[in-house]
Amino acid sequence: MSSKIGFIGLGVMGRPMARNLLKAGNKVVVYDIFPAGIKELVADGATSCSSAKGVAERSDIIITMLPDGPDVEKAVLGPNGVLEGARPGSTLMDMSSINPIVAQKVGKACAEKGVEFLDAPVSGGEPKAIDATLAIMVGGDQAVFDKLSPILHLMGSSVTLTGPVGAGNMTKLANQIIVACNIAAMGEALVLATRAGLDPEVVVNAIKGGLAGSAVLNAKAPMAIARNFKPGFRIRLHQKDLRNALQAAEEYKVPLPLTSIVQGLIMSLMNEGKGDYDHAGIVTAIEKMAGIEIARPAESTEHLRIAAD
Ligand code: NAD
Numbered sequence: 225m226s227s228k229i230g231f232i233g234l235g236v237m238g239r240p241m242a243r244n245l246l247k248a249g250n251k252v253v254v255y256d257i258f259p260a261g262i263k264e265l266v267a268d269g270a271t272s273c274s275s276a277k278g279v280a281e282r283s284d285i286i287i288t289m290l291p292d293g294p295d296v297e298k299a300v301l302g303p304n305g306v307l308e309g310a311r312p313g314s315t316l317m318d319m320s321s322i323n324p325i326v327a328q329k330v331g332k333a334c335a336e337k338g339v340e341f342l343d344a345p346v347s348g349g350e351p352k353a354i355d356a357t358l359a360i361m362v363g364g365d366q367a368v369f370d371k372l373s374p375i376l377h378l379m380g381s382s383v384t385l386t387g388p389v390g391a392g393n394m395t396k397l398a399n400q401i402i403v404a405c406n407i408a409a410m411g412e413a414l415v416l417a418t419r420a421g422l423d424p425e426v427v428v429n430a431i432k433g434g435l436a437g438s439a440v441l442n443a444k445a446p447m448a449i450a451r452n453f454k455p456g457f458r459i460r461l462h463q464k465d466l467r468n469a470l471q472a473a474e475e476y477k478v479p480l481p482l483t484s485i486v487q488g489l490i491m492s493l494m495n496e497g498k499g500d501y502d503h504a505g506i507v508t509a510i511e512k513m514a515g516i517e518i519a520r521p522a523e524s525t526e527h528l529r530i531a532a533d
Contacts, residue, residue, distance in 0.1 A: 226250050227375065230283030232276050232299055232306070233320070234261025236455075237346070238289035240353040241319070241379045243268055248378045255279045276300070280309030280316075285375060288318045292464050293326035300330050312338030317372060319360075319379075321345040321461075323468040324390035324397070325475065327363065331389035340368045343389055345396035346380065349457050357381040361399070363392035397472060400465035404486045404506065406440040411507030414448060414518040423520050424449050447504040448518045456502035463490045463499070 226249045231242040234256040242265055246252050252270040255278065256262055262272045273279045276299045280286050286306055290296050296318055300306040306316055316334055318327065318341070327343035334341040342364035352358045358380035362369055369385045376383045386395045413436075414424045428445045431437065447453065466487040473480045489509035498505055511517050 228253070228282065228284045229375070230255075230273075230279035230286040230306075231265075231270075231289070232256070232279055232286065233289035233291075233295075234265060235289070235291075236350050237319075237353045239264060240350065241287075241289060241358075242270065244353075244356045244378050245375070246270060250375075250378075253279050253282045275304040275309075276306045277304045277309035280306040280314070281311075283310075284314050285372065286310060286314065286316045288316070288320060290318075290320045291461070292320070293322035293468070296320055296322055296330060297326060301333055307333060307337055307339065310334075310337065310339045313340075315340040315342070315368060315372060317342045317344050317375075319344045319346055321396050321400070321465055321468075322393055324363075324393040324472060327393045328390040331364075340365070341389060342368055342372060343392040344376065345392050347396065347399050348380075353379070360384070361386050361392045361395040363387055363389045363394070393468075394472065397465065397469040400462065401469055401480065401483050403440055404462055404466055404490070404503070405482045406438055407444055407503060407506045408486045408489060408510065410441055410445060411448070411510035411518070414445065414507065415510050415514045415516060418518050419514065419516050421521060424518050425520055444504040444507075447502060448507045449520060451517070451519075453498075453501040453505040453508075455500060456504070458499065459490060459493055459501050459503050459505055460499035462503045462506075463487070463494060466490065 228251045229245050230253045232255050234254055239261050242252055246269050253273050254262055254265045254270045255273045255276055266272050288296055288299055316339055331341040342362055344360050344362045346358040346360050348358040356379055359382040360376050360380035362385050386392055417424050417427045432441055466483055469483055493509050
């Protein structure tokens with residue numbers, strides 16, 4: 225059955241996600257503050273609207289895919305926002321990665337207007353948004369989740385209800401902590417291996433099938449070795465996610481020592497103008513401290529380099 229779906233936020237992720245909803249035969253109404261994404265989706269068969277309010281008026285399900293919490297608050301709670309147009313009984317699904325506390329605030333405002341709400345951030349980046357194989361972590365009521373599940377499966381291959389509203393974003397923060405610390409640890413390991421004269425590609429191939437193997441190692445080590453930091457997932461977005469994690473940790477009085485250190489590395493990269501590097505570029509902060517880049521040796525090395533050399 226086709227649904228009337230509103231989609232707000234047509235950036236790197238929103239465009240392919242909205243496109244997959246269209247491909248499945250749904251009527252999709254779109255809005256973004258910039259025209260580029262709107263033009264693309266209209267060419268694919270979507271209808272455009274000039275405000276978030278207009279999108280909500282024309283939709284049974286409204287999806288937001290925006291950079292951060294303040295953007296979601298503006299688009300949903302602000303003037304000409306979703307809640308000025310949404311009908312009671314409609315559902316708002318925010319798929320942005322935001323502070324769980326903001327997700328709860330937005331969920332409460334929706335409930336007061338009789339609008340159902342799920343927070344449903346994603347993991348997997350642009351390639352998985354294109355393939356509709358995102359991992360989607362959802363917070364909200366079971367009944368709303370069950371109703372929206374078929375729509376979520378048009379965008380993702382792993383769709384999990386993780387708890388009440390806010391739980392989706394809390395799960396996403398857990399994801400982002402693990403990914404950021406993993407990239408930093410990979411940077412330390414490969415800088416050390418390179419300094420010792422080893423070929424980092426051989427090192428990665430040797431360890432990827434063991435306990436140190438990970439999706440992060442598979443995706444990000446080749447990028448670091450090839451010096452390819454084209455995004456992908458931008459360092460500035462990861463800075464936003466770790467900031468949200470550290471804010472949540474303060475609320476819950478939980479120390480996050482590793483996350484705090486990696487956030488410091490990320491801040492130094494932002495100050496160097498590397499905010500738009502892919503987050504694989506976190507390794508460059510470690511490289512700078514060591515004064516060496518992760519690289520394959522020019523010639524094959526027969527022996528480990530002696531540390532005092
Ligand atoms: P993006 O910056 O490419 O796109 C965001 C879009 O939102 C932009 O087109 C922008 O113009 C629009 N926008 C901002 N404020 C708006 C408003 N008030 N009303 C309407 N449109 C507005 O970001 P993205 O990479 O698509 O990421 C979106 C979210 O998904 C972020 O929270 C990000 O952390 C998360 N995410 C991104 C990736 C990735 O690989 N890019 C992966 C997983 C999760």
